[in-house]
Amino acid sequence: MTAADTxxxxxxxxxxxxxxxxxxxxxxxNRWLVPPAALALHRCIGxxxxxxxxxxxxxxxxxTPAPAPAECANLxxxxxxxxxxxxxxxxxxxxIYTLFFVLLGSSAAIWGGWLExxxxxxxxxxxxxxxxxxxxxxxxxxxxxxxxxxxxxxGVIGGIGLGLGYISPVSTLIKWFxxxxxMATGMAIMGFGGGAMIGAPLASLLMNHFRDDGSVGVxxxxxxxxxxxxxxxxxxxxxxxxxxxxxxxxxWTALAAKSxxxxxxxxxxxxxxxxxxxxxxxxxxxxxVSAGIGVIGMASPMLQEIFGGALIGxxxxxxxxxxxxxxxxxxxxAAGFAGLLSLFNIGGRFFWASLSDRIGRKxxxxxxFVIGIAxxxxxxxxxxxxxxxxxxxxxxxxxxxxxGGFATVPAYLADIFGTQFxxxxxxxxxxxxxxxxxxGPVVVNYIRExxxxxxxxxxxxxxxxxxxxAVMLAVGLIANSLVKPLSDKWFMSDEEVAALQAKTxxxxxxxxxxxxxxxxxxxxxxxIAWALVGIPLLWGVWVTIKSTYALFG
Numbered sequence: 001m002t003a004a005d006t007x008x009x010x011x012x013x014x015x016x017x018x019x020x021x022x023x024x025x026x027x028x029x030n031r032w033l034v035p036p037a038a039l040a041l042h043r044c045i046g047x048x049x050x051x052x053x054x055x056x057x058x059x060x061x062x063x064t065p066a067p068a069p070a071e072c073a074n075l076x077x078x079x080x081x082x083x084x085x086x087x088x089x090x091x092x093x094x095x096i097y098t099l100f101f102v103l104l105g106s107s108a109a110i111w112g113g114w115l116e117x118x119x120x121x122x123x124x125x126x127x128x129x130x131x132x133x134x135x136x137x138x139x140x141x142x143x144x145x146x147x148x149x150x151x152x153x154x155g156v157i158g159g160i161g162l163g164l165g166y167i168s169p170v171s172t173l174i175k176w177f178x179x180x181x182x183m184a185t186g187m188a189i190m191g192f193g194g195g196a197m198i199g200a201p202l203a204s205l206l207m208n209h210f211r212d213d214g215s216v217g218v219x220x221x222x223x224x225x226x227x228x229x230x231x232x233x234x235x236x237x238x239x240x241x242x243x244x245x246x247x248x249x250x251x252w253t254a255l256a257a258k259s260x261x262x263x264x265x266x267x268x269x270x271x272x273x274x275x276x277x278x279x280x281x282x283x284x285x286x287x288x289v290s291a292g293i294g295v296i297g298m299a300s301p302m303l304q305e306i307f308g309g310a311l312i313g314x315x316x317x318x319x320x321x322x323x324x325x326x327x328x329x330x331x332x333x334a335a336g337f338a339g340l341l342s343l344f345n346i347g348g349r350f351f352w353a354s355l356s357d358r359i360g361r362k363x364x365x366x367x368x369f370v371i372g373i374a375x376x377x378x379x380x381x382x383x384x385x386x387x388x389x390x391x392x393x394x395x396x397x398x399x400x401x402x403x404g405g406f407a408t409v410p411a412y413l414a415d416i417f418g419t420q421f422x423x424x425x426x427x428x429x430x431x432x433x434x435x436x437x438x439x440g441p442v443v444v445n446y447i448r449e450x451x452x453x454x455x456x457x458x459x460x461x462x463x464x465x466x467x468x469x470a471v472m473l474a475v476g477l478i479a480n481s482l483v484k485p486l487s488d489k490w491f492m493s494d495e496e497v498a499a500l501q502a503k504t505x506x507x508x509x510x511x512x513x514x515x516x517x518x519x520x521x522x523x524x525x526x527x528i529a530w531a532l533v534g535i536p537l538l539w540g541v542w543v544t545i546k547s548t549y550a551l552f553g
Contacts (some may be wrong), residue, residue, distance in 0.1 A: 020119030030520030031176045031249075033239060036529035038169030038188035040236030041124055043533060044229040045131055045165040046098045046195015051154070053200045057207055057216040062087045062145065081148040088147055096155040097464035098437070103159025105434030108167045112427025113269050116420075120168045124237025127165035132230040134158025159346070163427070165233070166192065168240075170410045170421030175243055176518065177420070179252045181411035182361070186353025187409040191533070193346040198540035200224070203399045239529070249518055261362060265491035266418030272425045275490055277416050280483045286432035286439070287407050287476030288368055291376070291469040292402025293440030295395060299341055302462050303334050306383045306391070315386070320457070337392065339544040344396040345403040352404025353411065361412035362483060368401040369477035376470035380463040406433075414537040415485060422498060443468060 007192075016022065025031075062085070071079075072086035078090040081320060115123040137153025177184035192414045203221055210217030272278050309317030310334045320329060356364040375394045382390035413429065414422045447465045520526065 018118075018122040018125055020117070020122070020242065023119060023121050023241050024244050024343025025247075025517045027516035028520075029241055029517050030518065030523060030526055031243075032522060032526040033529050034169075034173060034241060035184065035187045035372040036217035037239030038173055039191040039533040040232045040239070041127065041169065041497060042188055042191030043195050043198060043382065043536065044233050045127070045162050045427070046192040047199030047203075047225070048097075048104075048158075048162055049193075050196025050200035050203070051097060051100070052094075053203050053494040054207075054218055056219075056371040057091045057218050058088055058093055058142065059090050061216050061218065064372065078188075081151070082146065083144045092147060093150075096151060099151065099155030100159050100162055101437045102434050103156060104163040104166060105430040105432075107160045107163030108427030108430045110427075111164060112424030113421070114168055115164065115168060115427070116171065116424045118270070119242060120172045121237050121241040123164050123168040124240060127161045127168060128230055128233035128237060130161025131158050131165060132226040132233065134160070135222050135226040139150070139226070142219040142222065144410050163430070164377070167423050167427045167430070168237075170426050171419065171421075172240060172242065174410065174414045174419050174422055175247075177249075179249050180354075181414055182353040182364075182408060183350075186350040186404075186408040189353070189410070190346050190349035190403070192406075193342070193349050193403050194537050194540060197346065197544055198536050199344050201540065201543045203525070225363045235532075243289070243517060244515065245251045245269045247515060261360060262415045262483050263418055263485065263491070265488075265496055266420035267425075267486065267490050268492050268496070269421040269424045271490055272417055272421065273428060275486060277483055277486060278425070278429070280479050281412060281416070282429055282432045284365055284476050284478040284483070285405060285429060286436045287479070288365070288372075288405040289402065289433055289436035290440040290443070291372065291472050291476075292399065292405070293436055294444040294465070294469050295398055295402070296341065299334075299338060301334075303337050303391075304330050305461060307386065307388060308420045310386060311387070318457070337548065339408050340392070340548040341396060341399045342547075343478060343541065343544050344400045344409060348403040349407035352401065353407035356408045356411060359543035361415055362480060364404070364408050365412070366406055366477070369473045369480060372398060372401055372473045373470045376466045376473065380466050383462070384460075416483070420492070420500060442500070456502065458460055 072083075073087065075083065076090060078086060078094075080086070111123075113231070134153045134157035137157060138150045139153075141147065141149030141151075143151055154422055170185060173180050173184040173188055203225065206221040206224055207217040210220035221433070267275070305319045308319035309322060309326065310314060312329050314326070317326070319327075319330070345450075352364055352368075359367075375398050379391055379398075380392045382394060409429065410422065410426050413425050417425055444465055447468060448461065451461050451464065522530070
């Protein structure tokens, strides 16, 4: 037994089950087991994006008769929180969605440093308890018809789990794949995008199964999904491993010599937000996401109002002239379109992040902004000539770059700030997401309402909106161009880094190399792990393809 093996054994023997020291990898460990663990967590918390599948059933949970009693007709947000006799409105339920992403950004920023200290296993376990426990509390809120309980359970407690679960794999995967940072984070973060694609149809199946004369089946669905998610998230958390200090892939050399934009040094968490580079990347993410969220929020009504009857083979009918049945048929096709966009959102997270390993993170964001500006201008033109193929194609590529922005930014941060605190720095940067979640929908919705009030309709209804979003991307392009390598004054000394890594440094007592760790590729154990997360994804893709067939069928 080598000295390194002895030190690892001693550290493991004295560490608690959830401690960081307990999950230092030993010789023979295969690094390809770590991405499925990250995917297991992200697939579960990614259901946050698909929670709207519950809004309409919950808005009919009591079956308030029409016309509604006076107390229900005069319901406001405050009374909606405590009513037990009136059905909830979709707008009141939608605040849970807002809470999700506000808490995601804020909890990631607040507890990102804690995560770096305690390691991804403990953070993953806490995330599982918060996310699944929050859903269980929401089920109690449904049973007793108390919206405030749902807000606290799913929105607040679940939102904290959402934030911790989102950032827990980031620094872990970057440490395991220094040779493929973009691909590694892309694999994990594409899981978040795929969560709704799996969870939403699963929720629909469960609600249909549990629905009866006395229940819409939501609280039962919450309980079942919380149990399923808890199993997968705990499995992912206990599947995490960390490489020992000084580990690197067999035969790999650091990339700093190949690119001045990639550092081998580290910036402390306390200093990252003091640099202009942090705020420039913050603006880059915020503007890219604001534009993408704007498209997501209006994609379905945009398709319906622009193409109207053309979606069901009646090109002479405008949307306003459609009958109730025709509107239903058009809405079903638009739902398929939303699923298609989700698929491109997921694929873009892996494609663009992997491409960034070849062309660099800064160049990848240049692609997002330059191509994005062109497509935001092209989309209104395609709508004007009633080209469904060009219009749908433009929005699909836009959504791929929206997802790609999320997946590429952790590697961008690692390149600029180093890997020591990248998870915590990423957590703070996610406040850009929370900000974008307000900017994008507000800009789009207010412009649309102003256009409608002015009598604008059809394709012209969204033209000005798309141009505004293109301007946002132009500002993001400028911010990205200003990102430069950090000066030496921001980096920690070797002694400070060694002190921070003291607990894991004992694992190899100084030397660097692979130590027989990270090898194996896709062996049998890795294939099983990938199958456990891959089969549900394939099912979600299949369901999406079936639902989008009507768009071009």
